[in-house]
Amino acid sequence: MMKTEAEKMMHARAEVFKALGHPARLAMVIALGKGERCVCELQELVGSDMSTVSKHLSILRAVGLVDSEKRGLQVFYSLNCPCTLDFVSCVDRALAER
Amino acid sequence: MMKTEAEKMMHARAEVFKALGHPARLAMVIALGKGERCVCELQELVGSDMSTVSKHLSILRAVGLVDSEKRGLQVFYSLNCPCTLDFVSCVDRALAER
DNA sequence: TAGTTATTTGACAAAATAGCAAATAAGAAG
């Protein structure tokens, strides 16, 4: 199946939205909006296995939404697209008026 | 499985992102950013079966991203959350610097 | 009545998914 440049672009964009389309990942992104967090903190936040959290984070990193930096034993994640938070606020407003 | 209010909220938000996590739906939302469109125009845009397009649109409407209005034989859809376009621009910028 | 636009309803294959257990890596600390 041939794919035009525009289709590839749209696909890439959609991947970003898909990455945010999971409650745990979204919760982590919102938490990162308040500052960087290590994986263990994020694990406590979402309450899943650490390997699961790690996988979620790799999905967010793959689409460029977050960055990671290792410091000692810990890996700290930070939000690369603060505009995400603005959109979440907008979504909240839309959800409120339903 | 019990669900707190906060969890339900996060789930509802994630549903909005999931709705946007498909190339065809995202393309339609972006098109609607330029003004209302009837289903047949959107069908031409994405090139799928009309029933498929209709289903995609119902998903977007279910989460409150778009509105619809019937006029004669046609149904016109409009974007309910223009902020979506701002976020798409932001995503594009993030994708560009990869 | 016939034609058009759109939605709904199954139905189905295919794909994606989340999640966990176990293995691996990499640094810290004794």
Added chain:
DNA sequence: CTTCTTATTTGCTATTTTGTCAAATAACTA
């Protein structure tokens, strides 16, 4: 070096979701 901790990766499984289409229905027009 050994051990402990934090994190990632690697299968693997079951579950779910997914997108799509064909056919039926609806609603309006001519």
